[in-house]
Amino acid sequence: MEAKRVREQAQVVNNVIDKTYKLKMEELEHRRIALERTFDLADMNLDRLYIERSDVLKMANTLQKELTKDGLSLEERTLFKELIVELIKQLPQFGESAQKNLESLVQALPPIEMPRALLTGE
Amino acid sequence: MPSSPASRARSNAWWLVPVATVGAAAAIWAIFDREARDARNQWERDWKRVQRSVEDHRRNIQRNLNRAQTSYDFHLLVDLHFSSFRVADHAYSSLRDARKSLDAMGKMLVQAKHRKNELIQKKRAAPFEERQQIQAEIDILTELRDDIFPDKDAVKQQRDELHSELKRLNNQTHQLKIAIRDRCGYKGRDWYNRLEERKARNRRRK
Numbered sequence: 001m002e003a004k005r006v007r008e009q010a011q012v013v014n015n016v017i018d019k020t021y022k023l024k025m026e027e028l029e030h031r032r033i034a035l036e037r038t039f040d041l042a043d044m045n046l047d048r049l050y051i052e053r054s055d056v057l058k059m060a061n062t063l064q065k066e067l068t069k070d071g072l073s074l075e076e077r078t079l080f081k082e083l084i085v086e087l088i089k090q091l092p093q094f095g096e097s098a099q100k101n102l103e104s105l106v107q108a109l110p111p112i113e114m115p116r117a118l119l120t121g122e
Numbered sequence: 123m124p125s126s127p128a129s130r131a132r133s134n135a136w137w138l139v140p141v142a143t144v145g146a147a148a149a150i151w152a153i154f155d156r157e158a159r160d161a162r163n164q165w166e167r168d169w170k171r172v173q174r175s176v177e178d179h180r181r182n183i184q185r186n187l188n189r190a191q192t193s194y195d196f197h198l199l200v201d202l203h204f205s206s207f208r209v210a211d212h213a214y215s216s217l218r219d220a221r222k223s224l225d226a227m228g229k230m231l232v233q234a235k236h237r238k239n240e241l242i243q244k245k246r247a248a249p250f251e252e253r254q255q256i257q258a259e260i261d262i263l264t265e266l267r268d269d270i271f272p273d274k275d276a277v278k279q280q281r282d283e284l285h286s287e288l289k290r291l292n293n294q295t296h297q298l299k300i301a302i303r304d305r306c307g308y309k310g311r312d313w314y315n316r317l318e319e320r321k322a323r324n325r326r327r328k
Contacts (some may be wrong), residue, residue: 002156002168002172003171003254006172006175006176006179007175007179009179010179010180010182010183012188013183014182014183017183017186017187017190018186018190018192021190021193022195025194027196028194028197028198028201030200035201035205036212039205039212040206042212043212046157046212046215046216049219050215053219053222053223056264057223057226057291060226060230061226061229061230064230064233064234067251067262067263067266068233068234068237068263072217074255074258074259074262076264077262081253081262081263081266082266084230084266084270085269085270087264088227088230088269088273089273090228091223091273091277092273092276092277092280094223095216095219095220095223095276095277095280095281096218096280098216098219098220098280099216099280099283099284101212101216101218102209102212102213102284102287103168103178105208105209105212106209106291107201109205109209110198110201110202110205119130
């Protein structure tokens with residue numbers, strides 16, 4: 001009688017462990033899918049920033065070559081210079097966007113409290 | 123009145139009554155005691171069997187719990203490692219872009235300086251009426267350089283911050299990799315070995 005009761009209780013505990021494990025694994029899977037979307041979005045932003053930055057650098061470089069050509073009026077040179085400066089000013093802004101993008105990714109990472117115990121073997 | 127020998131003997135045997143009673147009680151007690159002992163022994167045997175069963179189940183539960191925990195930890199850490207690696211990769215791409223910007227800005231500054239020096243030389247050799255025009259061109263290049271420097275400094279700071287973040291993320295990714303190897307049993311060690319083999323293969327291909 002007592003042995004049967006013990007066996008049944010053990011079965012209940014094992015079932016709870018199995019169910020908790022399955023729930024936790026599903027939770028991980030959902031988090032994985034959500035993170036994947038965040039990564040895809042961040043990668044798209046990064047690609048866009050890369051293209052824009054490359055275009056800006058190409059334009060600035062072309063304008064500088066124009067600026068140093070012979071036979072231009074001072075007004076033309078001044079205009080080229082202003083355009084170059086405006087383009088160059090965008091570079092730190094691209095950098096800021098890239099940093100924000102990265103920051104959002106870092107924040108999207110799951111909290112490290114539990115794994116930290118695993119990492120240190122506490 | 124004189125008593126007969128038989129009645130005398132009867133009157134002298136009165137002390138046998140309690141002895142007989144005690145003897146009977148002892149015999150009865152012995153029967154009870156044996157039954158009680160048997161029952162107690164039986165109970166102890168049952169109890170020990172239940173205890174062994176409890177202990178077996180406890181070990182089984184602990185094994186199940188450990189297996190579930192190890193498996194969960196393994197999947198959690200592998201996910202974290204992958205995420206950390208991807209974020210680090212993202213940081214590396216941002217750092218590479220920042221370096222590219224800095225490189226381009228540096229080249230523009232050098233070219234402007236080079237052109238400026240050329241114009242200074244040209245101005246020295248130029249007739250007086252052309253000098254003002256050349257000086258104006260020099261001033262434009264000086265302004266250009268002055269305007270580019272603050273932006274270059276800002277990008278330089280971003281590059282440094284990205285570099286620090288990349289180092290932190292790489293370190294975190296490495297720690298996760300080691301934790302998977304050391305704390306997730308056979309699965310963790312197998313995962314680690316396969317990862318290292320892949321890395322070695324990629325290095326050989328390069």
